[in-house]
Amino acid sequence: MKYLILILLLLGVFWYYKKKRVKAKQEQKSRQMEMCACLSCGIFFPQNQGKILKKGSQELFFCSDKCLKKYLFKEGERTCS
Numbered sequence: 001m002k003y004l005i006l007i008l009l010l011l012g013v014f015w016y017y018k019k020k021r022v023k024a025k026q027e028q029k030s031r032q033m034e035m036c037a038c039l040s041c042g043i044f045f046p047q048n049q050g051k052i053l054k055k056g057s058q059e060l061f062f063c064s065d066k067c068l069k070k071y072l073f074k075e076g077e078r079t080c081s
Contacts, residue, residue, distance in 0.1 A: 050062055
């Protein structure tokens with residue numbers, strides 16, 4: 001009886017992690033298909049290939065490190081003035 005409970009428990013844990021992994025893959029796949037515009041230069045690019053800056057509850061997307069740094073530099077000028 002205790003082996004049956006142990007097997008059921010292990011199956012439940014396996015099922016939970018498998019479901020979690022499948023959900024993560026689906027989210028990643030949906031992100032690959034989404035296009036967004038760079039806040040710095042305006043070019044459109046796949047979301048998963050860009051750089052993300054989290055600002056509060058917002059996610060800001062940039063096409064490259066160069067554009068992200070450019071945006072951060074401009075933001076720094078605004079807050080210092």
